[in-house]
Amino acid sequence: MSGNTMKSFIEATKNQTAVRCHGVTKTYGQGKAAVQALRGVDLEIRTGELLMLVGPSGCGKTTLISVLAGLLQRDGGDCSVLDHDYKQMSFNETTRFRGRNIGFVFQTFDLIPALTAAENVATPLLINGVKWPAALEKAGAVLKVVGFDDRMIHSLPTDLSGGQQQRVAVARAMVHDPRMIVCDEPTSALDSESGHMVMSLMRQFALGKDRVLVVVTHDTRIFEFADRIARMEDGRITRIENPPSRGNVPLNNP
Numbered sequence: 001m002s003g004n005t006m007k008s009f010i011e012a013t014k015n016q017t018a019v020r021c022h023g024v025t026k027t028y029g030q031g032k033a034a035v036q037a038l039r040g041v042d043l044e045i046r047t048g049e050l051l052m053l054v055g056p057s058g059c060g061k062t063t064l065i066s067v068l069a070g071l072l073q074r075d076g077g078d079c080s081v082l083d084h085d086y087k088q089m090s091f092n093e094t095t096r097f098r099g100r101n102i103g104f105v106f107q108t109f110d111l112i113p114a115l116t117a118a119e120n121v122a123t124p125l126l127i128n129g130v131k132w133p134a135a136l137e138k139a140g141a142v143l144k145v146v147g148f149d150d151r152m153i154h155s156l157p158t159d160l161s162g163g164q165q166q167r168v169a170v171a172r173a174m175v176h177d178p179r180m181i182v183c184d185e186p187t188s189a190l191d192s193e194s195g196h197m198v199m200s201l202m203r204q205f206a207l208g209k210d211r212v213l214v215v216v217t218h219d220t221r222i223f224e225f226a227d228r229i230a231r232m233e234d235g236r237i238t239r240i241e242n243p244p245s246r247g248n249v250p251l252n253n254p
């Protein structure tokens with residue numbers, strides 16, 4: 001695509017609907033042990049938007065973003081993500097789509113213990129067919145952006161602090177430039193300064209592109225980075241709010 005064509009493509013796709021959910025339900029288990037985690041979620045998220053998802057423990061946040069990321073199949077309702085419906089796709093199609101288009105920061109980081117930080121970050125690139133040396137080089141560069149030095153890049157997760165592991169998880173979610181990044185508490189192990197750094201990075205990622213970010217958080221310090229805040233209670237979205245103050249954060253959805 002030429003520079004001009006790319007520019008008009010970005011303009012045309014900006015602020016379109018990236019996620020559309022209506023009446024989405026999900027129940028874990030069966031019979032007496034059944035837990036209804038999602039009880040009819042209605043939600044729209046536009047491209048170019050950073051949506052934060054907040055709510056009490058157990059209200060269904062992780063379940064919802066797992067459904068959006070195609071990691072978990074919904075039971076009922078409609079859900080379209082980047083114009084795709086996982087229910088209409090085969091397992092292999094979903095895996096391929098996810099590998100290209102989705103970055104996920106897990107609540108527990110989920111780094112592979114036997115791989116170094118750089119190797120962990122390189123995995124989404126390998127899945128997309130990038131050769132090992134190039135993937136490692138790109139992974140190292142992204143880790144430097146999140147504040148890693150040469151020694152840390154080659155460390156195993158067990159030799160890193162919780163905050164450092166979290167930054168590896170964030171770098172891994174962004175390295176393949178996915179169209180949607182979904183993050184479960186991405187700043188929970190970070191001090192205020194690192195939390196701001198990580199959120200600025202993720203916001204820059206969303207700005208001016210046909211990208212979308214969904215961030216689950218309890219961390220009120222990062223609310224200013226949101227375009228909108230969705231409140232969740234008991235398996236439903238109950239309210240959508242504007243962030244209290246956006247400070248000096250650049251806005252793409254004023």
Ligand SMILES: Nc1ncnc2c1ncn2[C@@H]1O[C@H](COP(=O)(O)OP(=O)(O)OP(=O)(O)O)[C@@H](O)[C@H]1O
Nearest residue numbers: 028029035036037056057058059060061062063064
């Ligand atoms: N694999 C599972 N099997 C059975 N029940 C589950 C499973 N995962 C989640 N649940 C239940 O589903 C409900 C929603 O869980 P979920 O993890 O989505 O909540 P959450 O809002 O992310 O909570 P937290 O803030 O503590 O991370 C909870 O009652 C939880 O116990």
Ligand SMILES: [Mg+2]
Nearest residue numbers: 061062107184
């Ligand atoms: Mg959770």
